[in-house]
Amino acid sequence: MIRKLLSxxxxxKRNTILAPVYVTFESILEIAIPTLMALLIDNGINQKDMSYVLWIGLALTVFALLSLLTGILAGRSAAIAASGFAKNLRHDMFYNVQKFSFSNIDKFSTASIITRLTTDITNVQNAFQMLIRLGVRAPMVIVFSLIFSFRINAYLSLTFLAVIPILGLGLWLIMSHVHPIFVRVFNTYDKLNNVVQENLHGIRVVKSYIRQDFEEKKFEGISLSIFQDFTKAEKRLAFNMPLMQFCLYASMIMLSWFGAKAIVASGNNTALGLTTGELTSLITYAMQILMSLMMLSMIFVMIIISHTSAERIVKILDEKSDLKSGNYPVCIVKDGAISFENVSFSYPGNTDKLVLNRINLSIATGETVGIIGGTGSSKTSLVQLIPRLYDVINGKVTVGGVDVRNYDLESLRNQVAMVLQKNVLFSGTIKENLRWGNENATDEELIHACRLAQADGFIREFPEQYDTYIEQGGANVSGGQRQRLCIARALLKKPQILILDDSTSAVDTKTDSLIRQAFRQDIPNITKIIIAQRVSSIKDADKIIVLDNGRVNAVGTHEELLERSAIYREVYESQSWGGVRHE
Known part of the structure; x- marks a missing residue:
C-alpha cells in the first residue's frame, strides 16, 4: 500500500528528501543547545569567566538562528511535497476512474468516489506532511537527547527508558481499538455524501412532495451515526495524551529527585556526581523528549485516521478496468453492420440472473431499427453491448463484422454515439457542450447538427443564442430541449452507429416526427437504433425488435408485427385507441 501511494x-521527490535533511540539521542544532547551556553555567557563570560566557552566548545565538532557518526551510519543503503529493494522488485516482468500465463503477458509489478524492486525500496529505517533517524530527530528537543524556549521566537517563514499554503497550491498545471505528466512519461518510447528492439532485421533487422533513431526518440519522462513531473513537484517543503526560512527568519528577541527590553527592565524588549545568541540560533534554513524544502522539493519531483513508484510496488506484483492448486491437470500424450471435448477459455481482438470454439479431449498415418492450425488458442492456460498455458472458456482438472485444475501445466508441433518456449537459455554453461530440467542429457544423435535431429553433430564441450558458446538469433548459441538444452533440461525432435510448420521450410528437424525417434525408448511411415507448417513434423503421423479459419476442416491420406479435399489437392499440392518439 505504501509503495503504491509513494508512486x-x-x-x-526533491522536496520530499530535502524536508528530512533540513529537519536533521534543525534537530542536531537543537540538541547541541542544552550542552552549550551546561558549559555556559559550569565553566562560565560558576567560574565567573565573562569572556567564556560571551563566546558561548554567541555560539548559542548562531545555533538558534541556524535552527530557525533550517526549520523554515523544512516547513516550506514539507508543505510543497505534501501538496504536490496530494495533487498527483488526486490526478492518479481521477485518471484511473476515467478508465473504469460500468461494472467497475458499479463497485463504488459516486458519493464514495467523491469522498475518497476529497476527505481521504486530505487526511493522507496531512499525514504525509507530518511524517516527512515531524515524523523525522521527533524520533531524531528523542534518540539524540537520550544519547547526550547518557553521556551526562547514564544512571539518571535510565528513567527515560523505563517508560518506553508502558508507552508502547498503551499506544498499541489504543490503535487496535480505534482503527475499526474509523473504517466504519468513512463508510458512513460515503452514505452521508450520497444523501446530500441525492437531495440536491432531486431538490425539485423533494419540494414538490413536501418531503423536507423526511430528508432532514434521513440526513440527521446518518450525521448522528458519524457523530457517535467519532465520539467513540475520540474517547479512546483521549487516553493518548494522559498516558504520555503521566509517563513523562513521572520521568521528570524522578529525574529532579535523583538529580538533586546527585548534585549533593557530587561533593563526595560518587558515581552519581552531577553539576548544576549538567542537571539543567538533563531537564532540557527531558523537555525535548517530552515535546517530541507529544509530536509523535499527534502523528500517531493522524496515522490512525489516514490509514483508513489510505486503504480506501488504494482500492481506487488498484481497481483495473475489466474491459481492455486486445493485444492487437482493430482500430478501424469499416461500417455500421451489427450482429448479436447467441448473446447472453448478466450484470456483475448478479451472474445468476440473465438480463439477456440467447439474443440473435442482424442489423445491416444504414438500417433504422426500432426497439420496443415493457419496462425491464432489457432494451438499454441490449444496446449497451454495442459500444462495449459491458461484455457479454456468452456469444458475441460484432460491429462491422468484427467482435467488439477485438476493437480498440476508443476507436469503437468513437463510431458509436449513444443518446440516453437521462442526458447530461455540463456547465458551459451551448457551443462548448455541443463540441463534446467533436471538439474541432465549426460553427456551421454545430448549426447543421442542431437543425437535424430540431434544436436550432429554440437556441435562436435565447438572447445569446449558441453562446448561452448552460447551468450544471442543464437545469436552465427543459427536458425536451436537453434531449435535442444531446442528439445534436451525438450527430457531431459523425458515427457509423447512432443509438437513441428513449431520447425523444420529452419532445412532442411533431418534433419527434421532424427529427426522424431529418434522419432519413440527411444521414441515410448511418445505422440508427431507436429505443422508444411510443409506437409512432419507430413505426417507419426498417425493422422493429420486440423484447420481452430479456428475449426477442418478434422482429419485423410495423405491419408484420401487427399481424404476428400480440405484445406489439397490444401496445399499438393502447396508444392508438386508449384515449390519446400519437399520430
Whole structure:
C-alpha cells in the first residue's frame, strides 16, 4: 500500500528528501543547545569567566538562528511535497476512474468516489506532511537527547527508558481499538455524501412532495451515526495524551529527585556526581523528549485516521478496468453492420440472473431499427453491448463484422454515439457542450447538427443564442430541449452507429416526427437504433425488435408485427385507441 501511494510523489521527490535533511540539521542544532547551556553555567557563570560566557552566548545565538532557518526551510519543503503529493494522488485516482468500465463503477458509489478524492486525500496529505517533517524530527530528537543524556549521566537517563514499554503497550491498545471505528466512519461518510447528492439532485421533487422533513431526518440519522462513531473513537484517543503526560512527568519528577541527590553527592565524588549545568541540560533534554513524544502522539493519531483513508484510496488506484483492448486491437470500424450471435448477459455481482438470454439479431449498415418492450425488458442492456460498455458472458456482438472485444475501445466508441433518456449537459455554453461530440467542429457544423435535431429553433430564441450558458446538469433548459441538444452533440461525432435510448420521450410528437424525417434525408448511411415507448417513434423503421423479459419476442416491420406479435399489437392499440392518439 505504501509503495503504491509513494508512486504519486514523482516530481516532488526533491522536496520530499530535502524536508528530512533540513529537519536533521534543525534537530542536531537543537540538541547541541542544552550542552552549550551546561558549559555556559559550569565553566562560565560558576567560574565567573565573562569572556567564556560571551563566546558561548554567541555560539548559542548562531545555533538558534541556524535552527530557525533550517526549520523554515523544512516547513516550506514539507508543505510543497505534501501538496504536490496530494495533487498527483488526486490526478492518479481521477485518471484511473476515467478508465473504469460500468461494472467497475458499479463497485463504488459516486458519493464514495467523491469522498475518497476529497476527505481521504486530505487526511493522507496531512499525514504525509507530518511524517516527512515531524515524523523525522521527533524520533531524531528523542534518540539524540537520550544519547547526550547518557553521556551526562547514564544512571539518571535510565528513567527515560523505563517508560518506553508502558508507552508502547498503551499506544498499541489504543490503535487496535480505534482503527475499526474509523473504517466504519468513512463508510458512513460515503452514505452521508450520497444523501446530500441525492437531495440536491432531486431538490425539485423533494419540494414538490413536501418531503423536507423526511430528508432532514434521513440526513440527521446518518450525521448522528458519524457523530457517535467519532465520539467513540475520540474517547479512546483521549487516553493518548494522559498516558504520555503521566509517563513523562513521572520521568521528570524522578529525574529532579535523583538529580538533586546527585548534585549533593557530587561533593563526595560518587558515581552519581552531577553539576548544576549538567542537571539543567538533563531537564532540557527531558523537555525535548517530552515535546517530541507529544509530536509523535499527534502523528500517531493522524496515522490512525489516514490509514483508513489510505486503504480506501488504494482500492481506487488498484481497481483495473475489466474491459481492455486486445493485444492487437482493430482500430478501424469499416461500417455500421451489427450482429448479436447467441448473446447472453448478466450484470456483475448478479451472474445468476440473465438480463439477456440467447439474443440473435442482424442489423445491416444504414438500417433504422426500432426497439420496443415493457419496462425491464432489457432494451438499454441490449444496446449497451454495442459500444462495449459491458461484455457479454456468452456469444458475441460484432460491429462491422468484427467482435467488439477485438476493437480498440476508443476507436469503437468513437463510431458509436449513444443518446440516453437521462442526458447530461455540463456547465458551459451551448457551443462548448455541443463540441463534446467533436471538439474541432465549426460553427456551421454545430448549426447543421442542431437543425437535424430540431434544436436550432429554440437556441435562436435565447438572447445569446449558441453562446448561452448552460447551468450544471442543464437545469436552465427543459427536458425536451436537453434531449435535442444531446442528439445534436451525438450527430457531431459523425458515427457509423447512432443509438437513441428513449431520447425523444420529452419532445412532442411533431418534433419527434421532424427529427426522424431529418434522419432519413440527411444521414441515410448511418445505422440508427431507436429505443422508444411510443409506437409512432419507430413505426417507419426498417425493422422493429420486440423484447420481452430479456428475449426477442418478434422482429419485423410495423405491419408484420401487427399481424404476428400480440405484445406489439397490444401496445399499438393502447396508444392508438386508449384515449390519446400519437399520430
Amino acid at each position: 504519486s510523489v514523482r516530481e516532488y
